[in-house]
Amino acid sequence: MSGFAFYPFQVSEKYPAQFIKADITYSSLSAKLKFNFKLNENPDYVALIQRLQDYFDKIKQSASANNWHVSRKVKPHQTPEIDFKNLVQEGIQAIEAGQLEKVVLSRVRATELLPGFDVMDTFIRLQETYPTAFTSLVSIPDTGTWMGASPEILVQVSKNKIFKTVALAGTQALTPDSNPAKAMWQQKEIEEQSMVERYVLNCFKSIRLREYHEIGPRTVLAGNLMHLRTDFTVDMNQVPFPTLGTQMLQLLHPTSAVCGMPKEPATNFIRQKEGYDRAYFSGFLGPVNINGESNIFVNLRCTQLLEQVALTYAGAGITAESEPDKEWLETRLKMDTMRQVFRTE
Numbered sequence: 502m503s504g505f506a507f508y509p510f511q512v513s514e515k516y517p518a519q520f521i522k523a524d525i526t527y528s529s530l531s532a533k534l535k536f537n538f539k540l541n542e543n544p545d546y547v548a549l550i551q552r553l554q555d556y557f558d559k560i561k562q563s564a565s566a567n568n569w570h571v572s573r574k575v576k577p578h579q580t581p582e583i584d585f586k587n588l589v590q591e592g593i594q595a596i597e598a599g600q601l602e603k604v605v606l607s608r609v610r611a612t613e614l615l616p617g618f619d620v621m622d623t624f625i626r627l628q629e630t631y632p633t634a635f636t637s638l639v640s641i642p643d644t645g646t647w648m649g650a651s652p653e654i655l656v657q658v659s660k661n662k663i664f665k666t667v668a669l670a671g672t673q674a675l676t677p678d679s680n681p682a683k684a685m686w687q688q689k690e691i692e693e694q695s696m697v698e699r700y701v702l703n704c705f706k707s708i709r710l711r712e713y714h715e716i717g718p719r720t721v722l723a724g725n726l727m728h729l730r731t732d733f734t735v736d737m738n739q740v741p742f743p744t745l746g747t748q749m750l751q752l753l754h755p756t757s758a759v760c761g762m763p764k765e766p767a768t769n770f771i772r773q774k775e776g777y778d779r780a781y782f783s784g785f786l787g788p789v790n791i792n793g794e795s796n797i798f799v800n801l802r803c804t805q806l807l808e809q810v811a812l813t814y815a816g817a818g819i820t821a822e823s824e825p826d827k828e829w830l831e832t833r834l835k836m837d838t839m840r841q842v843f844r845t846e
């Protein structure tokens with residue numbers, strides 16, 4: 502089946518897994534609509550299709566839309582600075598007590614939307630600002646509207662059957678004087694990223710897959726930030742795993758880049774202590790089986806749109822070496838990815 506997956510951090514009745522079936526797809530590269538069902542010759546139908554094509558041509562030229570779906574399940578809220586810092590401190594204590602190795606703790610920030618806020622305008626600005634990120638705007642009745650610029654591939658399967666995933670972690674600000682090729686990383690970040698790497702390798706091991714290529718870790722750019730990333734690829738033509746993409750998706754999510762190690766106590770810690778429901782933040786999203794490929798990303802650097810308020814989310818990997826003040830700043834930098842294009846207060 503082809504479509505667009507929109508999956509929460511944890512599935513619940515309130516935040517179900519969503520899959521938007523690709524009955525109709527539109528490519529802005531070819532400016533063409535594609536119908537993934539048998540077309541009816543009925544003239545009314547043909548006229549409707551022409552109207553749709555005209556509509557897409559028009560919004561490509563002058564994008565403007567101010568109606569977006571708002572979730573009634575969520576009220577504007579945000580994590581006070583002191584609460585986040587205390588949460589990080591509790592995380593460090595749990596790690597020191599041997600209950601966990603790493604936990605990714607997050608927070609939410611609410612900002613008022615300026616009068617005249619335009620969703621499409623903002624989304625186009627987001628695409629232009631982050632040409633190498635996976636930029637998305639998802640609007641679903643009841644579920645609401647989310648916009649983001651993710652740097653993290655969860656699962657990719659290309660047309661020629663190359664599977665890809667990454668281990669992404671460790672964060673530094675990218676300043677005008679930083680040289681990414683010569684970036685220096687502290688022991689804390691190296692260990693944090695190596696735990697994500699170990700997590701991916703354990704997933705391969707659990708299905709007895711040994712034929713993978715591993716490159717990295719290397720320094721990569723993501724907007725105003727630098728991260729450490731290891732790339733893993735598998736040539737699916739060479740291994741007996743025709744459904745590797747789906748299998749790995751189930752095993753990987755939530756990775757140690759958004760949850761922690763070991764997975765179960767980290768999930769429990771987040772659920773009990775974080776103080777809010779992440780909903781679709783740190784879930785995954787992306788096109789599945791469109792033109793023979795799938796590109797699923799982790800829903801990071803994202804914002805949920807309410808009627809007059811934008812809720813921006815960010816988390817940080819906590820290890821024994823973490824410092825609450827630094828983790829607060831790091832989440833602020835991550836939030837800046839979205840806030841830079843939002844033109845709020």
Ligand SMILES: C=C(O[C@H]1C=CC=C(C(=O)O)[C@@H]1O)C(=O)O
Pocket residue numbers: 605607653669670671672728757758759801802814815816817818835
């Ligand atoms: C959890 C987030 O980022 C993850 C991805 C890259 C680096 C991370 C870090 O350094 O903590 C996080 O694991 C986020 O952006 O909210």
